[in-house]
Amino acid sequence: MSYFCIAFTRNYPCFKLKNNLMEQEFASHLLENAVNEFSKLPGVGRKTALRLVLYLLRQNEDASTSFGEAIIKLRKEIRYCSVCHNISEEEVCPICSNTLRDHSVVCVVENVKDVMSIENTHQHRGLYHVLGGLISPMDGIGPQDIEIDSLIERIKSGEIKEVILALSATMEGDTTNFYIFRRLAPFTDIKITMLARGMSVGNDIEYTDELTLGRSIINRTLFSDSFAKEK
Numbered sequence: 001m002s003y004f005c006i007a008f009t010r011n012y013p014c015f016k017l018k019n020n021l022m023e024q025e026f027a028s029h030l031l032e033n034a035v036n037e038f039s040k041l042p043g044v045g046r047k048t049a050l051r052l053v054l055y056l057l058r059q060n061e062d063a064s065t066s067f068g069e070a071i072i073k074l075r076k077e078i079r080y081c082s083v084c085h086n087i088s089e090e091e092v093c094p095i096c097s098n099t100l101r102d103h104s105v106v107c108v109v110e111n112v113k114d115v116m117s118i119e120n121t122h123q124h125r126g127l128y129h130v131l132g133g134l135i136s137p138m139d140g141i142g143p144q145d146i147e148i149d150s151l152i153e154r155i156k157s158g159e160i161k162e163v164i165l166a167l168s169a170t171m172e173g174d175t176t177n178f179y180i181f182r183r184l185a186p187f188t189d190i191k192i193t194m195l196a197r198g199m200s201v202g203n204d205i206e207y208t209d210e211l212t213l214g215r216s217i218i219n220r221t222l223f224s225d226s227f228a229k230e231k
């Protein structure tokens with residue numbers, strides 16, 4: 001190794017390490033491309049990406065082909081409901097088009113994962129409105145970047161009687177809650193509710209933080225009411 005190389009790698013050890021890894025790991029450009037694509041997925045590093053790609057290579061061709069086709073089909077055929085912005089295969093999602101659901105109650109959530117979480121509780125029989133994010137000035141996300149205007153338009157239709165704010169109990173969630181609350185102020189006949197905040201089921205009081213415990217006291221409910229709801 002020349003004096004120049006020794007000096008260079010001493011000053012920039014990452015450069016040498018990275019180059020060695022690249023040379024050792026990828027004998028094929030096709031393999032490298034696949035690893036690059038997999039490592040773009042959240043929570044997948046390059047080592048995991050390589051392991052997944054090698055796993056797919058070991059499978060028979062049909063398995064890899066159906067895997068690839070599933071992703072292409074997902075991207076081409078999945079779209080967002082024109083009413084609530086939930087993921088859908090049709091113009092209007094099965095929840096919005098279900099006449100057995102209560103169309104007068106709309107639950108406002110941040111994303112499609114939250115719709116799934118609330119649906120899994122089997123406690124909400126109304127509709128949803130997926131904002132696609134939360135207001136976050138620090139990240140440059142303003143009210144115009146999420147689906148608030150379309151929520152107001154839905155409310156103008158007159159069918160909605162209650163809006164449930166089901167957003168995260170974070171600064172961004174609270175900012176968005178407050179903004180929506182302000183925007184809904186002219187609609188005086190609309191009931192605006194939010195998810196109860198307090199102790200989680202199974203929590204010990206001793207280990208509950210003061211803010212949560214304080215909210216639990218403020219938002220206390222009649223014991224007979226909670227018993228009736230859980231039945």
Ligand SMILES: [Zn+2]
Binds near residue numbers: 094095097
């Ligand atoms: Zn929908």
